[in-house]
Amino acid sequence: MTSTVRAGSWRDLSTNEMSYGSQRKIAAFLDSSHTLNWKDLLSMMPEYGPLQMQQLSQQEARGKSPTISLLSHMASRGRTVGQLYDFCKTLGMNRICELIVQGLQERNIKVDVPLPTPHSTPPSNGRPFVPPHPPPPPQPVIVDTLLRESSDNSTSTSRTDQSDSKPNAKPSLSPSPSSSLHPPLSHETTPTQILSYEDVKKATGDFDNVLFSEGGHKLGQGGFGVVYQGQINLGEGNREVAVKVFVDDANSEMVLQFKTELHTISKLKHPNLLPLLGYTSNQSTLCLVYPYMALGSLDKHLSRLELGSERRLQILRDIASGLHYLHTGCGEILVHRDVKSANILLDQNWRGVLTDFGIARTLSLETTTVVTQRIVGTRVYMSPEYCTGLVSPSADVYSLGVVILELVFGCLALHSPKGSDTDIISFLDECDETAEFYLSCWSRSDGESLEELAEKCTNPYRDQRPTIAKVLEKL
Known part of the structure; x- marks a missing residue:
């Protein structure tokens, strides 16, 4: 018999109204995932920041489930199952969406979204369940031209870019x-x-x-x-x-x-x-x-003291050099639009390379700014003007400024404190853990110089930020 909960109201349920079994299945995936995990879910909610991430990480180090704690915190702040589902869908966490729907349907609650193709439940050993997705039979290559x-x-213009103004247009392969x-x-x-x-x-x-x-x-x-x-x-x-x-x-x-x-x-x-x-x-x-890059992405190494100050400076020089080429050395201007520590890969010698050009944007030399309706990227690294649709090389400089802060303080920036009385630098500097890392890693002169550079790069007014050439000179 179906529950008396009216159709569609599953979205209004508090996250702590999910069964404990459903929460455990979700935690089995998000606690152990090497890629998308509870930290990505936390970053979707502006009320959470680096301090909360550190608190949950400490729980994880003590053997407790950060996902279970996060779901409980979400409930105490009025977050609902529908919001959780939407966050996971946005992040591409399709398996979590399936578990949410399955858990509700097991309690005979009608859900107004189709149940995805069911997979086996996660294994009991605590490792995330990753169902196989065998590709369809091979067909002739269709992208060779x-x-x-x-x-x-x-042509880039200073008015709204027409190619970006039609988000529902479906590109063909x-x-x-x-x-x-x-x-x-x-x-x-x-x-x-x-x-x-x-x-x-x-x-x-x-x-x-x-x-x-x-x-x-x-x-x-x-x-x-x-x-x-x-x-x-x-x-x-x-x-x-x-x-x-x-x-x-x-x-x-x-x-x-x-x-x-x-x-x-x-x-x-x-x-x-x-x-x-x-x-x-x-x-x-x-x-x-x-x-293949042997050491993976920079975000996995930020808090490691063995990634010393000289290596950190060299990585910054590497990425600034790559951005300088994109902004000035291509015959046109290329704005990356998603500069972040997760998109910086390290080779076996700890040298940095920038990757992931899926949302990059080319501009002409004559027109260095364009307005877009396709605002994509990772919010904490996004400049204020880019959040409103204004694309320019200065947006990449802002993003690099956030990466500088991450390397200086050894902390992943998950949530910009915009809208509060604290700027990014002060926010990180006031955390005990980051202050201890800062003192262990940097000389006073180097640390202060990088903080000053990061502050200039993350200036909310783009015309007051340095160019990438000036950033490279300072490094």
Whole structure:
């Protein structure tokens, strides 16, 4: 018999009204995930910041579930199951959405969203359950002419960008003479290889979803899809690679991100930008192949004292150098729009490279600013003017300023204290843990110089921020 809860009102239930069994299943995934986890969920809510993240991390270190605690905190602040579902959907946490729906339906509560294809429940060993998603049978490569698309939407203007003003338009995988995402960058580069889909599939263990740290191939997961480790022969013997797999070609935003990243990065060549080695696809699975970076992303190393001050400074120089090339060395201006520590990868020598060009934007040299309706990125790293749709190179400088703060204080910036009386620098500086790290890692002169530079980069007024060339000089 169905519960008396009226249809649709499941969204109004408090998060602590979910059964404990449902909460435990969700926690089994979010507590252990190496990619999207409870910290990403926390970052979606402006009432939470680095201090709350540190408190939950301390609970995690004591063997308690940070996810269970977070769900309880959400309930005490009036957060609902519907909001939780929406946050997880936005983050691409489809498995959590399934668990929420399943838990409610097990209690005979009608849910006004379709139940996704059911998977097995998470294993009892505490590891996150990652269901296999075998790709469909291979089809002929259908993106081999994407790089030859023309530039119908190439002109950047100071008014609203028309290509961004139609968010419901569905881009096609099939090349079209008038569907280019951005203008071609003018400097010469080596051609990007079109790889065999079967070779890429084999290199990743048939898109093996066991985590790399547990002997499998999966490196991480995001809203776009999954990243796998593999070994593939690119003509000069086997090479270790990272394969970024975009799935579900019905998702127009995902296709747009794939095409933007392919079109942009294939034209770039700089030692501090992760190069694209090749690409391939079948009918619904799109793959970009990059070099494998041994030390992973910078955000995983921020609090490690062994990443000393000299290495931190060098990483900042590396990324500033890469941004300087994007802003001044391409023949056009390229605004990355998603500079953050998670998009900075480290090689075996702790040198930094910038990656993830899926939302990058090219501007002409004559017009250095454009207004967009497609505001995407990670909020804490986004400049005030970009939050209103204004795209310019200064937005990347602001984002780099936040990364400088992260490296100075050894703390991941999850939530900007905009709207409070505390600026970003003071907010981090007042945390006991970050103050202790600061004193352990930096000399007084270096620390103060970097704080001053970060403060200039994160100035709320873009015309008062330094250019990336000036930032590079200071570093």
